[in-house]
Amino acid sequence: MKRRTYLTATLLGAALASTPARADDDRIVVGFATAESGFMQAYDKPAQDAAMIRIKEINDAGGLLGKQIEVVNADTKTDRAEGAKAGLSVIDQGADLVVVSCDYDFGAPAALTAESAGLVSFFLCAESIKAGIQGVGPHSFSASVLAAVQGATMAQWSYEKKGARSYYRLLDTWTEYNKGICDGFDWALPQLADATLVGEDTFKNEDASIAAQITRIKSLPEEPDAIMLCTMMPGAVSAIKQIRAAGINSMILNGSGVDGSYWLSAVPDLSNFFVPVQGSIYGDDPNADVTAFNAAYKEATGGDPSTQYVYPGYVLIDVWAKAVERAGTTDADAVVAELEKMNEEPTLFGPRTFSSEIHHQNKARYLIVETTNGKPGVVDEWTIPEAIPVADLMK
Amino acid sequence: MSAILQILFDALSLGSLYALGALGIALIFGVMRLVNFAHGDVIAFSIFALLWPSTDAVAVIFAGNLPWFLLVPFVLVMGAGLSVLAEITVFRRFRKASPATMMIASFALGFVIRYFLLMLFSSRPKSISLLPALSQPVEILGARIPLLQVITIAVTVAILFGLTSFLKRTRFGLEMRAAAENFTMARVLGVRANRVIMGAFALSGALAAAIGLILGSQTGTADIQMGANVMLMAFIATVIGGLGSLPGAVIAGFLLGAASVVMQVTLPIDARPFRDAFVYGAVILVLIFRPQGLLAARGTKERV
Numbered sequence: 261m262k263r264r265t266y267l268t269a270t271l272l273g274a275a276l277a278s279t280p281a282r283a284d285d286d287r288i289v290v291g292f293a294t295a296e297s298g299f300m301q302a303y304d305k306p307a308q309d310a311a312m313i314r315i316k317e318i319n320d321a322g323g324l325l326g327k328q329i330e331v332v333n334a335d336t337k338t339d340r341a342e343g344a345k346a347g348l349s350v351i352d353q354g355a356d357l358v359v360v361s362c363d364y365d366f367g368a369p370a371a372l373t374a375e376s377a378g379l380v381s382f383f384l385c386a387e388s389i390k391a392g393i394q395g396v397g398p399h400s401f402s403a404s405v406l407a408a409v410q411g412a413t414m415a416q417w418s419y420e421k422k423g424a425r426s427y428y429r430l431l432d433t434w435t436e437y438n439k440g441i442c443d444g445f446d447w448a449l450p451q452l453a454d455a456t457l458v459g460e461d462t463f464k465n466e467d468a469s470i471a472a473q474i475t476r477i478k479s480l481p482e483e484p485d486a487i488m489l490c491t492m493m494p495g496a497v498s499a500i501k502q503i504r505a506a507g508i509n510s511m512i513l514n515g516s517g518v519d520g521s522y523w524l525s526a527v528p529d530l531s532n533f534f535v536p537v538q539g540s541i542y543g544d545d546p547n548a549d550v551t552a553f554n555a556a557y558k559e560a561t562g563g564d565p566s567t568q569y570v571y572p573g574y575v576l577i578d579v580w581a582k583a584v585e586r587a588g589t590t591d592a593d594a595v596v597a598e599l600e601k602m603n604e605e606p607t608l609f610g611p612r613t614f615s616s617e618i619h620h621q622n623k624a625r626y627l628i629v630e631t632t633n634g635k636p637g638v639v640d641e642w643t644i645p646e647a648i649p650v651a652d653l654m655k
Numbered sequence: 656m657s658a659i660l661q662i663l664f665d666a667l668s669l670g671s672l673y674a675l676g677a678l679g680i681a682l683i684f685g686v687m688r689l690v691n692f693a694h695g696d697v698i699a700f701s702i703f704a705l706l707w708p709s710t711d712a713v714a715v716i717f718a719g720n721l722p723w724f725l726l727v728p729f730v731l732v733m734g735a736g737l738s739v740l741a742e743i744t745v746f747r748r749f750r751k752a753s754p755a756t757m758m759i760a761s762f763a764l765g766f767v768i769r770y771f772l773l774m775l776f777s778s779r780p781k782s783i784s785l786l787p788a789l790s791q792p793v794e795i796l797g798a799r800i801p802l803l804q805v806i807t808i809a810v811t812v813a814i815l816f817g818l819t820s821f822l823k824r825t826r827f828g829l830e831m832r833a834a835a836e837n838f839t840m841a842r843v844l845g846v847r848a849n850r851v852i853m854g855a856f857a858l859s860g861a862l863a864a865a866i867g868l869i870l871g872s873q874t875g876t877a878d879i880q881m882g883a884n885v886m887l888m889a890f891i892a893t894v895i896g897g898l899g900s901l902p903g904a905v906i907a908g909f910l911l912g913a914a915s916v917v918m919q920v921t922l923p924i925d926a927r928p929f930r931d932a933f934v935y936g937a938v939i940l941v942l943i944f945r946p947q948g949l950l951a952a953r954g955t956k957e958r959v
Contacts, residue, residue, distance in 0.1 A: 299778030302710075433928040462927045466884040468672055468870060471665035471804065472919035478799070479658045494780030498874030505801045507792040522712040523782035526875025528790075566712035
């Protein structure tokens with residue numbers, strides 16, 4: 261009996277001793293619980309590379325609170341159960357900040373692990389309102405901009421700058437991201453005088469053919485001015501290709517998910533095609549520092565950024581480090597308080613705002629990229645004048 | 656009028672895709688009672704064969720730059736080759752196994768092919784411009800129809816006629832039909848089993864490659880999961896057509912395509928996201944009233 265008590269005490273003591281001391285130790289550790297293998301890897305790695313560039317910049321400039329930022333990694337293997345384990349693993353290695361997978365569904369297990377350990381977590385580029393307070397908890401943030409802002413931006417910009425009045429809404433029901441774009445579009449459209457929705461339809465990302473949906477567009481008395489296409493890869497390419505192959509030449513408005521020139525070979529000579537982006541990968545960003553970042557990215561990874569989803573990785577380290585600097589500590593609650601004070605905080609990719617209500621961007625500056633004859637380039641920028649209310653985002 | 660013609664073309668072209676898939680599955684089921692779930696991965700493989708292995712976002716085109724009269728046979732040979740290889744290395748060893756065991760083996764093979772592609776090409780869908788000349792509309796009786804739809808339907812009809820005369824008129828076709836009806840008896844009567852089965856796999860693989868070509872030029876995308884959806888629909892078509900019946904599989908494929916298009920056209924917007932649920936509902940109804948399928952294959956009937 262006595263022996264057992266002794267054993268328990270020893271075990272307890274060992275457990276206590278092995279609990280990593282956080283916040284008050286003298287290391288600053290960023291833990292990446294992201295996909296290093298499996299299909300999410302293609303989406304996580306570019307943003308993570310960008311985050312590493314910002315970390316290196318900070319370290320080269322003398323570090324954060326006078327200390328060098330250390331990095332630890334754990335592979336989620338694109339598996340939700342592994343995601344929780346990867347979260348625990350980086351926390352055990354002393355992470356002060358847990359960076360999780362780009363997608364809400366794949367990043368949430370690690371973010372929830374960080375939340376229950378009382379640590380700050382950042383989604384690499386999730387664009388669902390759930391990636392933050394609403395879906396994880398008060399210490400969770402996303403580095404990107406809500407999908408709804410993309411839909412609202414495209415509706416307003418095409419109305420104001422392109423004179424579009426008749427809109428057609430084509431929704432791919434596959435993901436929350438797609439629905440988010442169309443939700444933003446639905447929020448913005450009624451505010452635009454004499455803009456009308458002349459029709460709507462849905463499809464599925466994996467549909468082999470969207471011929472029936474296209475027939476519906478073509479049976480309209482007049483071709484709509486613009487088609488709001490709420491979809492993502494890989495179905496997006498298929499939808500765009502089929503719309504153009506059927507001879508429909510309306511403007512096509514999209515979310516940021518279709519940014520990039522890597523797929524344009526599939527739709528030769530694509531024109532009248534518009535995408536909102538946080539920064540330009542095409543070397544024509546109005547901010548020269550973005551072009552400089554692209555060069556730094558190429559030097560670090562050997563290739564140009566393939567889409568704008570590289571940029572949120574850079575932003576997340578940037579804003580987190582600023583908050584740590586201002587708080588003077590990596591203590592989670594103090595850092596969250598500093599992050600929530602950020603109002604239109606300038607970053608390389610537009611201003612960022614966080615509040616105690618929302619840890620995501622419900623208003624943001626977007627560059628508008630137009631593709632003409634298969635050549636994408638920045639033509640304008642747009643900021644929705646009013647933030648989308650949280651209640652509308654929770655629908 | 657032109658709208659109805661348009662819908663007819665939509666239905667026929669989607670149906671063609673499913674019919675070709677169902678035919679590929681029914682052919683193999685006919686000769687060896689194997690439901691080949693790796694069929695969808697053969698579709699993906701034959702398109703990825705056009706690309707050079709790379710994990711970059713931009714596809715590195717390899718054989719994809721061939722002129723069409725070389726490209727089409729190349730893809731068909733790739734599909735047929737992989738299928739025959741699968742027969743020799745995997746399925747031949749399962750000849751005496753139960754159909755359930757073979758089905759599991761086909762699942763496993765499908766995973767192996769998919770992860771092999773994942774390893775070489777990453778999960779990122781690759782964009783390819785496959786037969787770009789087909790991506791333009793043509794005018795038929797006042798309706799503007801994508802050229803690819805017309806070609807898809809024409810090619811499918813040609814394949815169906817070609818296959819029918821092959822099965823009916825040639826010795827090899829006769830052996831294949833005999834094997835489908837009663838494999839043991841056919842062997843006793845001198846049909847060379849390995850040759851027939853390999854022939855069925857080659858044909859099935861080439862059909863998968865044909866689907867790959869159509870899907871690839873329609874969507875402009877090579878994705879390691881690109882065959883999964885068609886494979887599922889094709890499998891359902893073979894079941895409602897009557898497992899092992901080739902005409903049944905083709906008819907059911909066209910019916911499924913038509914049902915899918917008609918539901919998309921007629922359902923109200925709020926119900927449209929659940930289109931497939933309605934299609935599968937119809938499938939269940941068919942199976943309740945005709946559990947043996949629309950056209951039951953002679954070989955699969957219980958004999959008293």
